[in-house]
Amino acid sequence: MLSTLAIANYRSLRSITLPLGRLNVITGANGSGKSNLYRALRLLAETAQGNVVGALAREGGLLSTLWAGPEHITQRTQRGEVPIQGTARQEPAALKLGFAGEDFGYAIDFGFPPPPKDFPTAFRFDPEIKCESIWAGPFLRLQNTLVERRGAMARVRDGRSWRVIAEHLSVFESIFSQMADPERAPEVMALRESIRGWRFYDHFRSDADAPARLSQLGTRTPVLSHDGRDFAAAWQTIREIGDDQSLNASVQDAFPGAKVEVIADGGRFSLYFSQHGLLRPLSTAELSDGTLRYLLWIAALHTPRPPPLMVLNEPETSLHPDLLPALARLIVHASKRSQIWVISHAPRLIADLESSPDCNTIQLEKNLSQTEVAGLGMLDEPAWHWPER
Structure with a gap:
C-alpha cells in the first residue's frame, strides 16, 4: 500500500505531498487539480511499462506539462501585497514524481538534455531522466537508499558500500526497463511488478x-x-x-x-x-x-x-x-x-x-493557480526528500 505520493512541477501541482490511506477520496471544485493528480499517477505507472517518455510526449511534451507559474511564490505574493512576476529561470527544469509504500519508495526526476556539443539534434526538447532512487522506509535517506541512478550510471547497495551495475543506461528509459534483474537488482524487479499491477x-x-x-x-x-x-x-x-x-x-x-x-x-x-x-x-x-x-x-x-x-x-x-x-x-x-x-x-x-x-479524504483547492490540499499545513505533510541530481 502506498503511504505517500509526492509531485513537483507537474501542471498545477507545483509542490504537493499527500498522505494516503487504504481508501482515498480525491475531491474538489472543477479546475482544482483532480485530473492533474490522476494523470500524474498514470505517468508514474508508465515508468514500469517502458514508455514513460512517450507518455509525456502524448501529453504535449515536458514543456507542456511543467508548472507554468513562477519558480518561487513568497508569502507576500500569497497575501496579494506584490504582483506575480516572471523572472529568468534560476534552476534547471525538473518534473518530479514519487511515492513511498509499505515495502519500497521510488522517485524519478525528468529534465531537459544539455545542449549538444558535437552535432545538432531535432530532439533537444525530449525529456531525459536525470535521476531515480529506490529506498526502504517512509522517505528517502542516504542510509536507506537501495538503488540510485544518476544519468547513465546506476549503483545498488552492497552491504555498507555501493556496487555500480550499469554505466551506459539510456537516459530516455527508466531503470525498470533496463535493470530489472532478479540477481543484481531484485528491488527494481519487485517494484516494477508491483507498479505494473496498478x-x-x-x-x-x-x-x-x-x-x-x-x-x-x-x-x-x-x-x-x-x-x-x-x-x-x-x-x-x-x-x-x-x-x-x-x-x-x-x-x-x-x-x-x-x-x-x-x-x-x-x-x-x-x-x-x-x-x-x-x-x-x-x-x-x-x-x-x-x-x-x-x-x-x-x-x-x-x-x-x-x-x-x-x-x-x-x-x-x-x-x-x-x-x-x-x-x-x-x-x-x-x-x-x-x-x-x-x-x-x-x-x-x-x-x-x-x-x-478507512476513508482518507483529500480535498483539493487552487491558490494562485497551484493545487493545494485544503487544511493540510506544512507540519501535516508526510516527510519527503527528493533525490539529488
Missing part, C-alpha cells in the same frame, strides 16, 4: 457501439479490461473462481430482485439481466447506460485478482443518484483487498464513502 478505470463506454454491449469470444478473465470488452467473460470468471456470493449480493444491493446470467454459446459469451416485472431477460445491448455502467463496476471491483492499487476516475458518471450509496458500499468492500483511489465530485458518493472509518 489498475486504472476511467469512464466505461456505454454508447450503442460499446464493446460491453456486444457478444464476444471469451476466455477466463480475472481482470476486466478498461473498456469492458470482456465483460461477460469477466463476470463468469468471478462466478467460477471468485466470490460468487458477494457478486450476487452487489447486484441485489443495487437492483433488488434482479439476476445476472451469462450464456456461453460456441465460445461466445453474452450477459443477460433479469429484473422483477419483466417477462424476459434483457441483453447488454438493451440496458440503460447507468445499469450497464453499474454492472461493469461490479465486475471490476470483484476481480479474483485484486491489484495493489485501483484508481477509479469519476465512477458516478451516468449513474442515478439512488445508485450511489450502493456504489459506495461496493467500493468500501473492494478496499479490503486493494488500496483504492476514487476521484469524484458527487457529494452523495463522497459522503457515503466518508462514512467508512
Whole structure:
C-alpha cells in the first residue's frame, strides 16, 4: 500500500505531498487539480511499462506539462501585497514524481538534455531522466537508499558500500526497463511488478457501439479490461473462481430482485439481466447506460485478482443518484483487498464513502493557480526528500 505520493512541477501541482490511506477520496471544485493528480499517477505507472517518455510526449511534451507559474511564490505574493512576476529561470527544469509504500519508495526526476556539443539534434526538447532512487522506509535517506541512478550510471547497495551495475543506461528509459534483474537488482524487479499491477478505470463506454454491449469470444478473465470488452467473460470468471456470493449480493444491493446470467454459446459469451416485472431477460445491448455502467463496476471491483492499487476516475458518471450509496458500499468492500483511489465530485458518493472509518479524504483547492490540499499545513505533510541530481 502506498503511504505517500509526492509531485513537483507537474501542471498545477507545483509542490504537493499527500498522505494516503487504504481508501482515498480525491475531491474538489472543477479546475482544482483532480485530473492533474490522476494523470500524474498514470505517468508514474508508465515508468514500469517502458514508455514513460512517450507518455509525456502524448501529453504535449515536458514543456507542456511543467508548472507554468513562477519558480518561487513568497508569502507576500500569497497575501496579494506584490504582483506575480516572471523572472529568468534560476534552476534547471525538473518534473518530479514519487511515492513511498509499505515495502519500497521510488522517485524519478525528468529534465531537459544539455545542449549538444558535437552535432545538432531535432530532439533537444525530449525529456531525459536525470535521476531515480529506490529506498526502504517512509522517505528517502542516504542510509536507506537501495538503488540510485544518476544519468547513465546506476549503483545498488552492497552491504555498507555501493556496487555500480550499469554505466551506459539510456537516459530516455527508466531503470525498470533496463535493470530489472532478479540477481543484481531484485528491488527494481519487485517494484516494477508491483507498479505494473496498478489498475486504472476511467469512464466505461456505454454508447450503442460499446464493446460491453456486444457478444464476444471469451476466455477466463480475472481482470476486466478498461473498456469492458470482456465483460461477460469477466463476470463468469468471478462466478467460477471468485466470490460468487458477494457478486450476487452487489447486484441485489443495487437492483433488488434482479439476476445476472451469462450464456456461453460456441465460445461466445453474452450477459443477460433479469429484473422483477419483466417477462424476459434483457441483453447488454438493451440496458440503460447507468445499469450497464453499474454492472461493469461490479465486475471490476470483484476481480479474483485484486491489484495493489485501483484508481477509479469519476465512477458516478451516468449513474442515478439512488445508485450511489450502493456504489459506495461496493467500493468500501473492494478496499479490503486493494488500496483504492476514487476521484469524484458527487457529494452523495463522497459522503457515503466518508462514512467508512478507512476513508482518507483529500480535498483539493487552487491558490494562485497551484493545487493545494485544503487544511493540510506544512507540519501535516508526510516527510519527503527528493533525490539529488
